[in-house]
Amino acid sequence: MTEPHPLIRAEQAATTLTERLGAPPDVAVVLGSGWADSIVGLGEPVGEVAFDDLPGFPPPSVPGHGGKATLIDIDSMRVLLLQGRVHLYEGHAASVVVHPIRTAILAGCRTVMITNGCGAINPAYGVGQLVLIADHLNLTATSPLGGPSAPESYPIRFRDLTDAYSPRLRAIARGVDPTFAEGVYAGLPGPHFETPAEISMLRTMGADLVGMSTVLETIAARHLDAEVLGMSLVTNAAAGMTGEALSHDEVVEAGRDAGQAVGARLGALLEQLAAS
Numbered sequence: 001m002t003e004p005h006p007l008i009r010a011e012q013a014a015t016t017l018t019e020r021l022g023a024p025p026d027v028a029v030v031l032g033s034g035w036a037d038s039i040v041g042l043g044e045p046v047g048e049v050a051f052d053d054l055p056g057f058p059p060p061s062v063p064g065h066g067g068k069a070t071l072i073d074i075d076s077m078r079v080l081l082l083q084g085r086v087h088l089y090e091g092h093a094a095s096v097v098v099h100p101i102r103t104a105i106l107a108g109c110r111t112v113m114i115t116n117g118c119g120a121i122n123p124a125y126g127v128g129q130l131v132l133i134a135d136h137l138n139l140t141a142t143s144p145l146g147g148p149s150a151p152e153s154y155p156i157r158f159r160d161l162t163d164a165y166s167p168r169l170r171a172i173a174r175g176v177d178p179t180f181a182e183g184v185y186a187g188l189p190g191p192h193f194e195t196p197a198e199i200s201m202l203r204t205m206g207a208d209l210v211g212m213s214t215v216l217e218t219i220a221a222r223h224l225d226a227e228v229l230g231m232s233l234v235t236n237a238a239a240g241m242t243g244e245a246l247s248h249d250e251v252v253e254a255g256r257d258a259g260q261a262v263g264a265r266l267g268a269l270l271e272q273l274a275a276s
């Protein structure tokens with residue numbers, strides 16, 4: 001038998017997800033590195049589904065540490081928190097990387113908040129700062145819209161990506177904090193960090209932030225006409241900027257230190273979204 005199209009797989013997962021949650025979710029939040037602790041005070045879970053129970057979700061790379069989708073209510077808005085993103089650098093195809101977000105959107109989420117931990121290329125950004133993504137450079141050399149064409153009921157794959165990161169949602173975020181910085185996010189395959197020369201190149205190309213996620217998910221979400229809010233937590237200055245070497249441990253620690261503040265911001269944002 002031939003493999004079903006990735007969008008059909010996502011439809012199947014969406015059906016299971018909605019059954020398990022009892023009703024469709026409204027908003028999805030993809031939680032990136034450094035964001036795990038941010039959801040502690042957001043609200044009592046009213047539903048939870050392990051990725052293991054959903055078709056097409058890859059098995060966890062560390063046994064027992066698979067992802068899950070947790071549902072919380074913010075006022076009358078049903079928010080699906082997606083914990084346990086997978087990356088290109090784990091050897092997954094682009095279609096696998098975007099499977100969770102496609103599943104959430106096909107289950108009913110018309111708004112997606114995509115978060116990540118990243119390095120700052122723009123020297124104006126400090127470690128621990130949240131930055132709204134205004135636009136991206138997809139430097140992964142791939143697209144989730146490549147491969148066999150989608151079933152006819154789907155939009156064409158030649159998707160316009162003007163205003164991919166919703167100006168409307170960014171304005172709502174600035175309603176929470178008028179000083180919210182914005183920047184251009186460069187998405188690379190990783191998993192190594194950049195050389196200082198690569199960071200100079202990326203700065204010349206217009207990038208403010210650099211990371212290993214987000215761009216493929218945004219493309220997949222826009223293909224399905226969901227509105228995207230992208231938000232980056234700066235966990236380190238990019239390579240070559242401080243004279244110090246980058247260390248994964250420091251990056252993880254910066255994420256942990258920022259957890260509470262990030263959670264408060266995420267909560268305020270979701271409240272504002274629910275009210276708008």
Ligand code: 8IG
Nearest residue numbers: 117118119210211212235251
């Ligand atoms: I967290 O400095 C985090 N992720 N490519 N470069 C890239 N990805 C990152 C970085 C960084 N920090």
